[in-house]
Amino acid sequence: MDRIEYEKTIKACRFCLMCRHMCTVGNISYAEANTPRGHALMLDCVGGEALADTSENRSRMAEIWFGCCYCGHCQNNCVSSYPHPDAMMTARAEADESHLPERAKALRAIVAKTGEFYENPVQAGGASDAAKGKAGADVLLYIGSFTRNEDSGVADAAISVLEKAGVSYTLLADEKGVGMAPFLMGMTDVAQTQLAAEIEKINALKPGMVVTLSPDDLRVLAGGVSGLDASGLTAPVTGFAAFTLGLVKAGALALSGGGAASATPTAAPALIAYHDSDQGGRFLQDYDAPRELVQSIPGIAYKELFWAKGEAASAGESGAIRLLNPELASKIAEKRIGQIAGRGVSIVATDSPEAKAQLVGQGNKDVKFMHIAELIKQHIA
Amino acid sequence: MIKEAHFNEGFRKELADVVGPDRVLTSEVDRLAYANDVFWIPNLWIDRKKEPPKADYIVQPGSVEEIQGILALANRDKVPVVPWGGGSGSQGGVIPLYGGIMMDLKRLNKIIDIDETSYTVTVETGINNTLLEKALNERGLTFPHYPASANCGSIGGFIAHRGSGTLSTKYGKMEDFVLSVEAILPSGKLIQTMPIPKHASGPGLHELFVGCEGTFAIVTKATLQIYKLPEERRFSSYLFPTLEAGLEAGRRMMAEGVGISACRLYDPGSTKTKVGDVLGIKVDNDDASYMVIGLDGHSEMIDVQEKLINKIVEGLDGKNMGREGGNRWWEQRYHFYYPPYEFRLPWMYGTMDTVCLYKDMARLYRAKKEALETNFKQHGIRYIAHFSHWYKWGVMVYDRFIIEEPPTDPYEAIKLHNEIWNMSVRISLENGGVINEHHGVGLKLSRFVKDAFNKDTFEFLKDLKNVTDPNGILNPGKMGMAPDAPSQRGLMELWTG
Numbered sequence: 004m005d006r007i008e009y010e011k012t013i014k015a016c017r018f019c020l021m022c023r024h025m026c027t028v029g030n031i032s033y034a035e036a037n038t039p040r041g042h043a044l045m046l047d048c049v050g051g052e053a054l055a056d057t058s059e060n061r062s063r064m065a066e067i068w069f070g071c072c073y074c075g076h077c078q079n080n081c082v083s084s085y086p087h088p089d090a091m092m093t094a095r096a097e098a099d100e101s102h103l104p105e106r107a108k109a110l111r112a113i114v115a116k117t118g119e120f121y122e123n124p125v126q127a128g129g130a131s132d133a134a135k136g137k138a139g140a141d142v143l144l145y146i147g148s149f150t151r152n153e154d155s156g157v158a159d160a161a162i163s164v165l166e167k168a169g170v171s172y173t174l175l176a177d178e179k180g181v182g183m184a185p186f187l188m189g190m191t192d193v194a195q196t197q198l199a200a201e202i203e204k205i206n207a208l209k210p211g212m213v214v215t216l217s218p219d220d221l222r223v224l225a226g227g228v229s230g231l232d233a234s235g236l237t238a239p240v241t242g243f244a245a246f247t248l249g250l251v252k253a254g255a256l257a258l259s260g261g262g263a264a265s266a267t268p269t270a271a272p273a274l275i276a277y278h279d280s281d282q283g284g285r286f287l288q289d290y291d292a293p294r295e296l297v298q299s300i301p302g303i304a305y306k307e308l309f310w311a312k313g314e315a316a317s318a319g320e321s322g323a324i325r326l327l328n329p330e331l332a333s334k335i336a337e338k339r340i341g342q343i344a345g346r347g348v349s350i351v352a353t354d355s356p357e358a359k360a361q362l363v364g365q366g367n368k369d370v371k372f373m374h375i376a377e378l379i380k381q382h383i384a
Numbered sequence: 385m386i387k388e389a390h391f392n393e394g395f396r397k398e399l400a401d402v403v404g405p406d407r408v409l410t411s412e413v414d415r416l417a418y419a420n421d422v423f424w425i426p427n428l429w430i431d432r433k434k435e436p437p438k439a440d441y442i443v444q445p446g447s448v449e450e451i452q453g454i455l456a457l458a459n460r461d462k463v464p465v466v467p468w469g470g471g472s473g474s475q476g477g478v479i480p481l482y483g484g485i486m487m488d489l490k491r492l493n494k495i496i497d498i499d500e501t502s503y504t505v506t507v508e509t510g511i512n513n514t515l516l517e518k519a520l521n522e523r524g525l526t527f528p529h530y531p532a533s534a535n536c537g538s539i540g541g542f543i544a545h546r547g548s549g550t551l552s553t554k555y556g557k558m559e560d561f562v563l564s565v566e567a568i569l570p571s572g573k574l575i576q577t578m579p580i581p582k583h584a585s586g587p588g589l590h591e592l593f594v595g596c597e598g599t600f601a602i603v604t605k606a607t608l609q610i611y612k613l614p615e616e617r618r619f620s621s622y623l624f625p626t627l628e629a630g631l632e633a634g635r636r637m638m639a640e641g642v643g644i645s646a647c648r649l650y651d652p653g654s655t656k657t658k659v660g661d662v663l664g665i666k667v668d669n670d671d672a673s674y675m676v677i678g679l680d681g682h683s684e685m686i687d688v689q690e691k692l693i694n695k696i697v698e699g700l701d702g703k704n705m706g707r708e709g710g711n712r713w714w715e716q717r718y719h720f721y722y723p724p725y726e727f728r729l730p731w732m733y734g735t736m737d738t739v740c741l742y743k744d745m746a747r748l749y750r751a752k753k754e755a756l757e758t759n760f761k762q763h764g765i766r767y768i769a770h771f772s773h774w775y776k777w778g779v780m781v782y783d784r785f786i787i788e789e790p791p792t793d794p795y796e797a798i799k800l801h802n803e804i805w806n807m808s809v810r811i812s813l814e815n816g817g818v819i820n821e822h823h824g825v826g827l828k829l830s831r832f833v834k835d836a837f838n839k840d841t842f843e844f845l846k847d848l849k850n851v852t853d854p855n856g857i858l859n860p861g862k863m864g865m866a867p868d869a870p871s872q873r874g875l876m877e878l879w880t881g
């Protein structure tokens with residue numbers, strides 16, 4: 004985020020309370036210092052009479068920056084569209100290493116070594132080696148760091164869908180991430196270098212289109228993350244749901260009502276809802292395509308959750324908060340479960356593998372959480 | 385009497401024993417975040433890089449028992465306690481001028497019961513207004529207290545300040561929504577008022593706590609009137625040749641019982657500036673006043689109400705400007721108070737709302753406008769107003785002053801600010817008005833409370849405070865309840881001039 008925009012945001016937020024009611028972390032800690040107004044006030048005051056520039060204060064501030072879960076609710080509910088979450092990431096970047104919380108220091112060290120949040124990152128399984136690194140395919144399926152390392156079933160499902168629709172596709176042979184991990188750790192230069200390298204590899208394969216499985220990657224590659232320049236990407240980029248909806252509409256992919264929609268032919272159809280993730284929902288406002296895709300499955304009953312779209316609580320998947328503060332991340336997901344449970348839905352689809360993991364992690368027995376690729380795979384005719 | 389508090393590790397530990405160690409925050413960073421509401425003076429002070437008064441301990445209780453435990457410690461050591469609802473007050477009600485404990489009530493946010501037969505909701509008072517409204521909307525219900533600060537104010541804060549919302553003309557002010565409250569006195573006694581407000585079983589004690597501004601008690605629960613979401617909401621706009629014609633139209637609508645839900649009449653100054661800037665409606669006539677009328681309920685009834693309104697407007701040479709302007713106003717009704725249209729530093733500004741009988745309103749408005757524009761002309765003062773909460777007997781004026789280039793020296797700026805307020809409140813009182821209609825007293829207007837009552841009445845109010853809070857620990861310096869103890873760095877004296 005550039006300096007002028009950062010300072011404008013801080014000046015606007017420091018006495019403004021208008022998005023606090025939606026601040027995910029503020030609504031858990033209840034501490035004013037964890038809210039957009041609190042953040043901006045201390046950034047504006049530090050070094051003056053109101054807030055001494057001490058190591059103790061700097062450490063508490065860094066703890067707060069690394070405690071913001073980057074959910075986007077403040078920006079989405081901002082009365083004037085100020086990008087407060089990006090200001091938080093800038094504050095992370097500007098925090099002195101010596102003041103960082105221990106977990107942030109440890110994560111930075113891992114990211115500095117591997118570029119990802121994993122000590123030993125893995126490459127995607129599922130696809131045959133022949134499918135990797137193929138030039139000129141219609142689609143380059145960008146798997147994403149989390150899916151590769153923690154939930155390869157999502158990648159397998161997406162590949163099945165592409166194969167069934169007869170789409171020529173490829174994967175990067177050595178995906179490394181588009182820079183989100185270093186970006187979230189305040190390592191902006193590392194993030195930009197990583198993104199540029201990944202874009203170069205993608206460009207070299209000349210795909211017709213890049214399709215992402217995580218809205219985090221979509222946001223970065225679409226140039227939506229302030230401070231990360233993706234303008235070098237030559238192919239258009241889209242999310243899995245929007246791409247698959249196009250296949251369905253074009254008649255390239257037929258869906259059926261079997262699978263998750265009903266356990267037996269006579270049972271009532273399962274009630275399916277959609278969870279808007281932080282990056283796909285609040286930031287990209289990608290609300291319609293995934294819903295249309297879910298509703299295009301024959302015979303399913305779709306229920307719009309009351310707490311949906313911009314008002315859906317976060318599942319705690321963003322901002323690396325799962326790793327920085329698992330207890331907080333779990334409390335965040337628990338709140339979202341509270342908005343879903345008891346509403347009669349038995350399946351909730353989402354576009355974010357990280358959000359799915361967060362929600363699954365709450366162990367709710369009545370609701371099954373799936374990535375949208377997994378849901379579609381179950382309904383391939 | 386309270387002592388000026390200072391941080392004490394032993395006392396912190398005792399507080400932590402009551403609420404848990406994570407719920408007592410003492411870092412300077414955390415304490416700064418509780419050092420201001422939206423009162424102009426503390427914000428100016430912070431903007432000029434000066435140190436605002438800070439509480440010594442931020443404590444976040446989650447239950448009645450925890451509040452009782454905190455109050456027991458505070459009473460024992462005579463440490464001030466300031467209740468914090470949402471910190472959105474404009475009167476400095478939460479400014480911890482004497483240090484001590486800032487009691488953040490936001491954790492008390494449960495909806496305890498929704499009664500869909502009697503249309504009531506019982507809540508813990510730390511609940512945020514917008515979040516309560518959303519939860520009710522999920523069931524087709526509404527709590528139609530729609531203040532511009534719904535996103536940031538708590539139910540406890542609105543009760544404490546007797547707040548008002550956009551549709552108060554139909555649904556009433558905060559005090560009209562409250563059926564009963566639960567409150568904790570500084571002694572720890574748990575007060576539960578009668579379950580319903582209409583009774584002949586002694587005085588209506590809940591009224592003692594509605595408007596108490598955290599000086600008598602901490603309100604912990606409230607049962608409020610709610611409604612079904614209406615079938616239709618319809619808004620129309622009108623233009624009157626003069627402000628007086630608009631005031632008369634509003635008066636007639638109320639006197640004739642048309643049943644409007646909202647009536648917002650902009651004075652000619654606001655019509656030209658605010659209505660033009662925010663709603664994009666340009667009016668050439670310098671004397672004209674723009675009005676928006678809101679109706680809600682069953683569509684068939686609204687059709688009839690609309691006819692009655694049009695007749696009143698025509699009789700006063702008003703012009704029907706159609707529904708588009710009205711609907712736009714409803715959609716953008718809060719934009720007037722948000723960036724980029726809100727008043728903000730480095731400007732000096734203040735909202736001086738007051739209420740009086742219809743017979744006095746035009747005189748009060750003209751007197752104040754003339755006095756402020758004449759006496760503070762050299763500072764380039766602007767005075768604008770609208771009239772937004774209408775009663776059978778009178779109307780409220782939401783009048784504001786703005787100085788775009790106030791003195792740069794904060795001491796001079798504060799002095800000027802307080803001179804403007806002194807004149808404004810004096811004129812309100814001299815013309816049949818009160819010191820405030822719905823923002824409360826807080827610190828800002830504390831010095832005027834004694835003038836708003838006769839001597840004996842003010843003494844009676846102080847006696848009540850002394851009975852409920854003999855050590856004076858609750859919210860010292862607010863609502864006219866000034867303690868003898870010195871405030872942090874003498875700021876009480878400077879800020880309340």
Ligand SMILES: Cc1cc2nc3c(=O)[nH]c(=O)nc-3n(C[C@H](O)[C@H](O)[C@H](O)COP(=O)(O)OP(=O)(O)OC[C@H]3O[C@@H](n4cnc5c(N)ncnc54)[C@H](O)[C@@H]3O)c2cc1C
Pocket residue numbers: 421422466467468469470471472473474476477478489509510530531532533536537538539540541542543544545546547548549550596597598599601602603604721722822823824826859862
């Ligand atoms: C942009 C904006 C627009 C506004 N528009 C309106 C409007 O339309 N209508 C309106 O009425 N006001 C409005 N206000 C003012 C403000 O929102 C109200 O005064 C509101 O009542 C404050 O509520 P709060 O929860 O933020 O209280 P705080 O500011 O936290 O506290 C206000 C006072 O109440 C006391 N208090 C808080 N909770 C309790 C409790 N549970 N028990 C006892 N005492 C308590 C505090 O000690 C303090 O003295 C606006 C403010 C802003 C910033």
Ligand code: SF4
Pocket residue numbers: 015016017019020021022023039040077078080081082083084085086087723
């Ligand atoms: S993000 Fe917007 S609404 Fe939130 S504090 Fe900043 S300016 Fe206010």
Ligand code: SF4
Pocket residue numbers: 025026027028029037038039071072073074075076077078087088091
């Ligand atoms: S990004 Fe989320 S947690 Fe961070 S300040 Fe905004 S609303 Fe709060």
